[in-house]
Amino acid sequence: MSMSNQGFETLAIHAGQEPDPSTGAVVPPIYATSTYKQDGIGGLRNGYEYSRSGNPTRTALEECLAAVEGGRRGMAFASGLAAEDTVLRTLCRPGSHVVIPNDAYGGTYRLFARVYEEWGVEYTPVPLQDVAAVRAAIRPETVAVWVETPTNPLLNIADIAALAQVAHTAGAKLIVDNTFASSYLQQPLSLGADIVVHSTTKYMGGHSDVVGGALVTADAELGERLAYNQNAMGAVCGPFDAFLTLRGIKTLGVRMDRHCANAERIADLLTRHPKVASVLYPGLPEHPGHEVAAKQMKRFGGMISFRMRSEEEAVRVCEATQLFTLGESLGGVESLIEHPGRMTHASAAGSPLEVPADLVRLSVGIEDVNDLIADLETALD
Numbered sequence: 001m002s003m004s005n006q007g008f009e010t011l012a013i014h015a016g017q018e019p020d021p022s023t024g025a026v027v028p029p030i031y032a033t034s035t036y037k038q039d040g041i042g043g044l045r046n047g048y049e050y051s052r053s054g055n056p057t058r059t060a061l062e063e064c065l066a067a068v069e070g071g072r073r074g075m076a077f078a079s080g081l082a083a084e085d086t087v088l089r090t091l092c093r094p095g096s097h098v099v100i101p102n103d104a105y106g107g108t109y110r111l112f113a114r115v116y117e118e119w120g121v122e123y124t125p126v127p128l129q130d131v132a133a134v135r136a137a138i139r140p141e142t143v144a145v146w147v148e149t150p151t152n153p154l155l156n157i158a159d160i161a162a163l164a165q166v167a168h169t170a171g172a173k174l175i176v177d178n179t180f181a182s183s184y185l186q187q188p189l190s191l192g193a194d195i196v197v198h199s200t201t202k203y204m205g206g207h208s209d210v211v212g213g214a215l216v217t218a219d220a221e222l223g224e225r226l227a228y229n230q231n232a233m234g235a236v237c238g239p240f241d242a243f244l245t246l247r248g249i250k251t252l253g254v255r256m257d258r259h260c261a262n263a264e265r266i267a268d269l270l271t272r273h274p275k276v277a278s279v280l281y282p283g284l285p286e287h288p289g290h291e292v293a294a295k296q297m298k299r300f301g302g303m304i305s306f307r308m309r310s311e312e313e314a315v316r317v318c319e320a321t322q323l324f325t326l327g328e329s330l331g332g333v334e335s336l337i338e339h340p341g342r343m344t345h346a347s348a349a350g351s352p353l354e355v356p357a358d359l360v361r362l363s364v365g366i367e368d369v370n371d372l373i374a375d376l377e378t379a380l381d
């Protein structure tokens with residue numbers, strides 16, 4: 001990564017994306033090919049032999065991911081959960097233990113509770129904002145502390161640097177799911193994390209048109225072990241998806257700045273609205289994680305959750321907006337609204353990860369903020 005002393009937006013646009021040597025194409029082409037002609041047996045051109053093992057469009061994305069995350073090795077997967085699965089199968093053995101957030105992304109929780117538990121991997125859900133609770137949950141078998149910050153959908157903040165120390169003291173890895181913040185707002189590797197995970201489906205891709213995942217490591221040797229399993233397990237990102245994701249990352253910085261600016265305005269509106277009981281947004285000074293967020297994030301992100309005074313009211317608001325589209329997922333240019341209790345987190349009902357029934361979650365898009373505010377005001381009234 002010879003360009004790693006350059007600024008974020010420069011890396012996002014150029015890292016891994018030198019003009020194509022054969023044609024001069026400024027944008028890395030979609031290499032829709034499964035195999036590559038060999039110049040004699042073993043005579044590979046640029047190391048490519050089969051597209052599960054390597055594809056130039058995916059390589060461009062992987063180099064860009066490593067650069068924007070400030071890491072040594074980037075890997076692109078078919079989905080965020082495919083990336084998570086590859087990490088867990090690389091680090092865990094039967095009897096291993098992982099500390100996870102007590103409000104982890106529902107799919108992450110399901111992977112532990114429904115898939116890995118059957119293979120003898122144990123996990124403990126802990127409120128990660130409580131560093132002492134994380135330390136207390138660590139066992140001799142703990143191989144990793146799994147961090148999300150901000151969390152989904154409660155927007156809790158974990159102190160990455162403090163948790164890296166706790167994990168490393170115990171000989172465990174610190175894994176950070178950086179999906180909510182994106183590489184632009186938060187750089188966990190620089191705070192001591194060993195592995196960064198992304199659902200690139202969200203802010204990194206940014207246009208709600210592709211599903212993908214990523215891993216980035218600071219350490220080349222750990223990156224090599226994961227990359228070996230990426231190929232051995234095979235859940236790679238295809239070239240069309242890699243193209244779309246790379247195209248999204250080019251504008252990550254400008255998109256995130258607008259997501260944050262719009263979210264700040266909307267959080268302010270919600271805090272003053274009589275029908276809203278409370279607002280969960282790390283940018284608000286009264287948020288319990290505000291100081292840690294201010295220390296480790298560039299800005300506070302585009303996700304806001306808020307509590308109405310009843311489940312009925314929460315459901316009503318979700319169904320009343322026009323511009324905020326009722327839907328799952330997040331991080332795209334268009335604004336979305338959802339009811340976590342009945343939608344994204346319905347499967348957490350009755351588990352330690354159950355969310356309040358009066359909660360509404362917004363993924364604030366980059367439309368004109370006055371239109372977004374007008375839509376919410378009408379829906380709330």
Ligand SMILES: *Cc1c(COP(=O)(O)O)cnc(C)c1O
Pocket residue numbers: 079080081082105107108148152177179180198199200201202211212213
């Ligand atoms: C969506 C999401 C995932 C899973 O990613 P997929 O691309 O849907 O597989 C993981 N973590 C977080 C925080 C997410 O929002």
